[in-house]
Amino acid sequence: xxxxxxxxxxxxxxxxxxxxxxxxxxxxxxxxxxxxxxxxxxxxxxxxxxxxxxxxxxxxxxxxxxxxxxxxxxxxxxxxxxxxxxxxxxxxxxxxxxxxxxxxxxxxxxxxxxxxxxxxxxxxxxxxxxxxxxxxxxxxxxxxxxxxxxxxxxxxxxxxxxxxxxxxxxxxxxxxxxxxxxxxxxxxxxxxxxxxxxxxxxxxxxxxxxxxxxxxxxxxxxxxxxxxxxxxxxxxxxxxxxxxxxxxxxxxxxxxxxxxxxxxxxxxxxxxxxxxxxxxxxxxxxxxxxxxxxx
Ligand code: AMP
Numbered sequence: 001x002x003x004x005x006x007x008x009x010x011x012x013x014x015x016x017x018x019x020x021x022x023x024x025x026x027x028x029x030x031x032x033x034x035x036x037x038x039x040x041x042x043x044x045x046x047x048x049x050x051x052x053x054x055x056x057x058x059x060x061x062x063x064x065x066x067x068x069x070x071x072x073x074x075x076x077x078x079x080x081x082x083x084x085x086x087x088x089x090x091x092x093x094x095x096x097x098x099x100x101x102x103x104x105x106x107x108x109x110x111x112x113x114x115x116x117x118x119x120x121x122x123x124x125x126x127x128x129x130x131x132x133x134x135x136x137x138x139x140x141x142x143x144x145x146x147x148x149x150x151x152x153x154x155x156x157x158x159x160x161x162x163x164x165x166x167x168x169x170x171x172x173x174x175x176x177x178x179x180x181x182x183x184x185x186x187x188x189x190x191x192x193x194x195x196x197x198x199x200x201x202x203x204x205x206x207x208x209x210x211x212x213x214x215x216x217x218x219x220x221x222x223x224x225x226x227x228x229x230x231x232x233x234x235x236x237x238x239x240x241x242x243x244x245x246x247x248x249x250x251x252x253x254x255x256x257x258x259x260x261x262x263x264x265x266x267x268x269x270x271x272x273x274x275x276x277x278x279x280x281x282x283x284x285x286x287x288x289x290x291x292x293x294x295x
Contacts, residue, residue: 019046
């Protein structure tokens with residue numbers, strides 16, 4: 001496995017990669033969710049490229065950029081064990097020169113949900129991913145369902161700017177209590193981690209209502225909120241139902257697939273989770289069809 005941290009070394013090493021290249025982009029502090037993406041890339045491509053970069057542009061001033069967990073040696077060992085060929089680990093100074101002045105703004109799909117909760121976040125995400133796509137030139141990229149809006153924003157950008165690549169969406173990897181894995185789960189105390197189990201539980205409650213025939217978004221959202229209300233330390237930020245393709249809010253009962261998303265604060269940490277309804281759609285093929293795809 002080759003590890004590079006300059007643009008020149010990356011370009012040289014990228015040119016030397018053979019055949020079809022699969023890529024996974026991360027902020028490090030790796031967990032089984034990240035490695036699941038790498039395993040898929042490894043199984044399906046001649047070469048696997050990954051990046052580790054905590055992108056300052058996507059954090060607001062009061063967010064956790066400086067506290068975000070960092071452990072490069074452990075991350076590299078995990079990538080090596082998973083069979084990665086090339087890792088790019090740039091510094092913020094390398095990615096953003098002092099006179100940096102370009103950004104990528106994906107308008108409509110960035111507006112709601114996390115975009116509303118974190119103004120400017122998706123502009124930071126789209127800008128860094130455009131740079132990483134240009135730098136790494138992948139044939140196929142692997143993203144996680146965990147950040148469903150992020151992948152919709154990136155797909156829109158890839159289409160609008162003609163990046164010649166495919167976007168695969170892998171189902172959310174979960175802890176034993178079904179909590180969605182996240183590098184930020186490291187911030188949870190044992191009690192908060194236990195309380196956080198309410199989030200997947202609430203999603204399951206809505207999935208069950210859906211299965212029983214409920215199609216009214218307002219009722220499905222109420223089912224989620226009812227379960228969350230049982231956990232006193234959980235503070236709901238939003239529970240929303242959107243069209244998974246364009247993220248428009250859905251208000252009327254429909255048989256079309258729904259994206260149920262929620263953000264819940266448990267103590268300081270903010271937890272995100274989502275699911276497609278009907279629940280059987282939460283598999284790689286359907287997730288990729290609805291949230292991912294190609295140009
Ligand atoms: P991050 O390091 O959090 O920026 O995530 C890097 C990639 O891993 C993104 O495509 C995420 O959506 C994906 N990812 C993060 N957590 C999970 C998870 N629990 N299951 C599957 N993919 C994930």
